[in-house]
Amino acid sequence: MEGYAMTPEDMERGPVYNTTVTAVAEEKASRGWLWRLCGVLLIAVLCAAAALLFAWCQHERLPTMQDEMEPQLEILIGAKDTHHTLKQIAGNAKAAIHLEGEYNPNLTADTVQWRKDDGQAFSQGGFELQGNQILIPHTGLFFVYSQASFRVKCNGPGEHTTPLSHIIWRYSDSIGVNANLLSGVRSVCQRNYGDAESKIGEGWYNAVYLGAVFQLNEGDKLWTETNRLTDVEPEQGKNFFGVFAL
Template sequence: MVAYRTADGEEGGALAYRTAGGEEGGVVSFVEKKWSADWMWKVSGALLLLVALCLAALFFTWHFTGRLDVMNQASRTQAQSSSATTDPHGTLIQIGSGAKAAIHLEGSDDGDGGGLQLQWRKDQGQAFDQGGFRLSNNSIVVPQTGLYFVYSQASFRVSCGTGSAPTPLSHRVWRYSDSVGSRASLMSAVRSACQSQAPDAFRDGRGWYTAVYLGAVFQLQRGDRLWTETSPLAQLETDEGKTFFGVFAL
């Protein structure tokens, strides 16, 4: 074998051989080529493009997954908001049950009620108490000083005859605090029944139906007592959780 170099500087060689009859054959030459710089740049560029495509795919997957999470969260929030609008009674129970201290009472029409006072029960329907709240003498006793959400609803069904005068419906939450030494009205609302155009009300075969709802945040002291005053008691609806009273800590 004879080595040589071509005009381009590439290394080559020649190989002599003999035939089967012992005659000397020709010479076969070969050239050992090296990769050029252009070919190396092409390979490197292809690898960089592949890496860029992989990173783009990962980014798209991450971004799309994040958008799905945001959309799912928005859907859950919208569903919860819709539930709160259509069923405030059930929503308040759900919120209150997750609070550190909460109480939820349902109205009852048994007993004379003591004038304008509706009787509250903690052992019927969806009622419950936890975290130190207690029901004493038809009043809610606050266990600790802090911020609380107080809420109550009174539902009424009034029979309105032809030419009947509007019937006033009232609902109020009272508070007594030892630090003040007297009772004070926390919140109240008045609505009239038997009107030709009454907001948030409807009629059916049993009469004219509406509800008075109260709810707000208050700073309460340990030992404060909360109770309600409702009129007229004879027109109250107390079945199926239509009338309720509760407090939960914030």
């Protein structure tokens, strides 16, 4: 058999096997890049779908929460006996605490003393009263409320007296400092006496009521601060402090 002599044209084309191997390598690289691109696009689509699903769930959940809260808040706003209404709403909650209070200088000289086992007071669902403070049992939305009632003896027209104030304080590890959660102030002895001197010396009755919804954390502590403690109304049901879960 005669040998094959390479022609000048063959020399110019170069080795046939080198062209084939290079083409295969380029095709594999192209496919690998295409698969990586598809993977990135798939992950992006899944993330977008998850975000849309989360947003939809939150959007659907918000009206439900509002529907659950509105009847309770409407009852509360229109209630004549706020104390009884709050106690009733709190009693229907899975977790709630409702405290009765009075000022007793023999027990503590600087605050209203709260009790969970007197009158209409109660606690359920993990709420605790520790050191005259309410301990929050779990993280969530809560309705926090309190009322301090006062009876001040007014001396006459033009009298300038210290306004009544009632504050709910919060301590949370996430904040690290005491925070003013709710506060209210009322002026007293502002009645127009005129010539009715017989009204001088009457007891001026007023109450400072506080209430709002808050996001609280497990372990948070709530307590109250009240001024003019000697003027705090001693009658049962006039002073209360409570929290219930929503």
